[in-house]
Amino acid sequence: MTAAIRIEQVSKRFGATQALDRVDLEIGQGEFFGLLGPNGAGKTTLISALAGLVKADSGRLAVMGCDVQNDYGAARRQLGVVPQELVFDPFFTVRETLQMQAGYFGIARGQARDAWIDEILDNLDLTSKANANMRTLSGGMKRRVLVAQALVHRPPVIVLDEPTAGVDVGLRQALWRFIRRLNEEGHTIVLTTHYLEEAESMCTRIAMLKAGRIVALDTTRNLLSRPAVRMLRVRTDACLPADLGAGPMQEDGWWIFRFENFSEIETRLARIRAAGCTIVDLEIGKPDLEDVFLKVMQEQEH
Amino acid sequence: MGGGFATLLYKEVLRFWKVGAQTVAAPVLTALLYMLIFSHVLEDHIKVHDIPYTAFLVPGLVMMSMLQNAFANSSSSLIQARVMGSIVFILLPPISPREFFAAHVLASVIRGLVVGAGVLLATLWFVPLTFAEPLWILAFALTGAGIMGGLGMIAGMWADKFDQLAAFQNFLIMPLTFLSGVFYSIASLPTFWQQVSYWNPVFYMIDGFRYGFFGVSDSSPWLSFAVALGCLLIVSGITLNLLERGYKLRD
Ligand SMILES: Nc1ncnc2c1ncn2[C@@H]1O[C@H](COP(=O)(O)OP(=O)(O)OP(=O)(O)O)[C@@H](O)[C@H]1O
Ligand SMILES: [Mg+2]
Numbered sequence: 146m147t148a149a150i151r152i153e154q155v156s157k158r159f160g161a162t163q164a165l166d167r168v169d170l171e172i173g174q175g176e177f178f179g180l181l182g183p184n185g186a187g188k189t190t191l192i193s194a195l196a197g198l199v200k201a202d203s204g205r206l207a208v209m210g211c212d213v214q215n216d217y218g219a220a221r222r223q224l225g226v227v228p229q230e231l232v233f234d235p236f237f238t239v240r241e242t243l244q245m246q247a248g249y250f251g252i253a254r255g256q257a258r259d260a261w262i263d264e265i266l267d268n269l270d271l272t273s274k275a276n277a278n279m280r281t282l283s284g285g286m287k288r289r290v291l292v293a294q295a296l297v298h299r300p301p302v303i304v305l306d307e308p309t310a311g312v313d314v315g316l317r318q319a320l321w322r323f324i325r326r327l328n329e330e331g332h333t334i335v336l337t338t339h340y341l342e343e344a345e346s347m348c349t350r351i352a353m354l355k356a357g358r359i360v361a362l363d364t365t366r367n368l369l370s371r372p373a374v375r376m377l378r379v380r381t382d383a384c385l386p387a388d389l390g391a392g393p394m395q396e397d398g399w400w401i402f403r404f405e406n407f408s409e410i411e412t413r414l415a416r417i418r419a420a421g422c423t424i425v426d427l428e429i430g431k432p433d434l435e436d437v438f439l440k441v442m443q444e445q446e447h
Numbered sequence: 448m449g450g451g452f453a454t455l456l457y458k459e460v461l462r463f464w465k466v467g468a469q470t471v472a473a474p475v476l477t478a479l480l481y482m483l484i485f486s487h488v489l490e491d492h493i494k495v496h497d498i499p500y501t502a503f504l505v506p507g508l509v510m511m512s513m514l515q516n517a518f519a520n521s522s523s524s525l526i527q528a529r530v531m532g533s534i535v536f537i538l539l540p541p542i543s544p545r546e547f548f549a550a551h552v553l554a555s556v557i558r559g560l561v562v563g564a565g566v567l568l569a570t571l572w573f574v575p576l577t578f579a580e581p582l583w584i585l586a587f588a589l590t591g592a593g594i595m596g597g598l599g600m601i602a603g604m605w606a607d608k609f610d611q612l613a614a615f616q617n618f619l620i621m622p623l624t625f626l627s628g629v630f631y632s633i634a635s636l637p638t639f640w641q642q643v644s645y646w647n648p649v650f651y652m653i654d655g656f657r658y659g660f661f662g663v664s665d666s667s668p669w670l671s672f673a674v675a676l677g678c679l680l681i682v683s684g685i686t687l688n689l690l691e692r693g694y695k696l697r698d
Binding site: 230 | 457531
């Protein structure tokens with residue numbers, strides 16, 4: 146099966162900044178894929194190169210097997226992009242904006258088009274705003290319209306660049322339900338977000354980008370089972386050896402240790418006992434994607 | 448051309464039409480003011496090519512309004528969309544460079560024609576005009592507005608800020624249109640300035656356009672048309688090349 150997205154050796158430089166450095170990435174059809182990385186890592190640049198908004202200096206990109214340069218018409222038809230920047234055209238209403246966007250993709254006026262637009266509006270809770278001018282919408286609502294615009298031509302591959310930034314909890318959940326449904330119907334989803342718990346719960350595979358390079362690429366499950374920094378919380382009868390490397394005492398006699406290997410726990414506990422302190426309670430935090438992310442980013446420093 | 452072109456053209460026309468007071472009515476009013484002032488001052492004193500001055504002035508003003516508004520349309524549309532970021536909505540769809548070019552230029556031509564027709568209708572109230580060769584009128588209106596629509600695209604892509612666009616407009620477009628014989632026949636100029644005028648392509652557009660009304664002009668309509676057509680080809684070629692390279696749009 147053709148890959149939904151194939152990126153080969155893509156580099157892009159802006160002046161002195163190497164925004165992308167020989168990126169290789171293949172995303173299969175039907176995947177729910179997360180693209181993570183700190184600010185300035187190159188996520189948006191990679192998406193822009195894929196969408197033809199930015200020309201890569203070298204390398205090749207294809208959407209559903211269509212090269213984004215040589216076969217740009219087909220490639221763009223297969224791709225829906227929700228841009229990161231909150232942009233809008235102040236001249237039009239929400240419905241006009243969506244009809245216009247459908248028209249740009251060559252979708253003829255008619256019942257099928259209008260029914261799909263109504264469905265998108267409904268799913269994004271925008272129906273009541275359909276005839277409002279874009280200028281009058283709140284930031285979160287403008288974001289929803291951006292999502293709607295990306296879906297209007299029913300693209301098999303949907304890329305969302307921080308779709309939930311500035312969106313309230315209610316809509317965030319509704320948005321994810323809608324996106325998940327599209328994924329279940331066969332759409333490939335690529336997502337960037339700084340809310341790592343979102344990525345953890347939605348994405349089956351994740352790439353982490355730093356300074357234009359992919360520094361981790363694996364299934365979410367494998368990433369989570371990587372040795373990462375974990376947390377040990379211990380409650381003692383309020384005494385603790387000073388040189389044990391715990392942070393300051395939390396409320397009620399809880400102490401926090403960070404560790405990577407379970408063997409570290411044993412030595413710590415042994416020393417607490419040796420110091421004559423009594424352990425009253427103990428918890429081991431399960432690592433989440435945030436821990437793994439921070440660890441991966443830290444490793445890249447050395 | 449696919450549906451993308453038709454929609455983009457529709458959007459570009461709607462964009463100026465929705466703010467018609469500013470994009471159509473205002474330039475018509477400006478032209479009328481020029482008309483009132485210059486005709487009041489000069490009507491009794493001057494005849495050009497044996498035509499009363501006010502009548503002579505009208506085609507020049509119509510053409511000047513068309514040229515300036517065609518330029519304003521594509522340039523402001525592009526720079527606004529680039530500054531606001533909404534340009535992505537027309538860069539993401541499969542719209543080819545040719546469609547992109549054609550839609551913007553055609554919308555500019557339509558704005559030019561609407562404004563031009565407005566000026567003409569408004570002045571017809573108090574100036575009797577002849578329409579000696581209407582085909583020439585149409586030919587020069589279309590090529591002139593087309594050239595300016597293309598130039599507006601170039602300026603709208605090149606300028607990163609509104610003041611750069613204003614500079615393009617004030618230092619290139621305004622002098623070229625004002626020093627092109629809108630308000631006078633270049634036959635009345637000193638030889639040196641006559642020679643300079645012959646290097647101004649806008650002179651030929653206005654001269655040819657005026658020929659369509661009166662059947663007389665400073666230079667042959669065929670020469671003027673050849674110059675206008677040549678300019679249209681050059682400007683279109685440059686614009687298309689910039690679009691195909693993604694100049695400042697897909698860097
Ligand atoms: N048009 C541009 N001109 C100059 N530099 C740019 C341009 N676009 C991006 N950059 C630079 O390229 C690098 C990558 O930027 P990019 O927007 O891709 O990061 P990102 O991963 O999307 O970050 P964020 O999480 O903040 O959105 C940054 O250093 C940025 O400053
Ligand atoms: Mg970004």
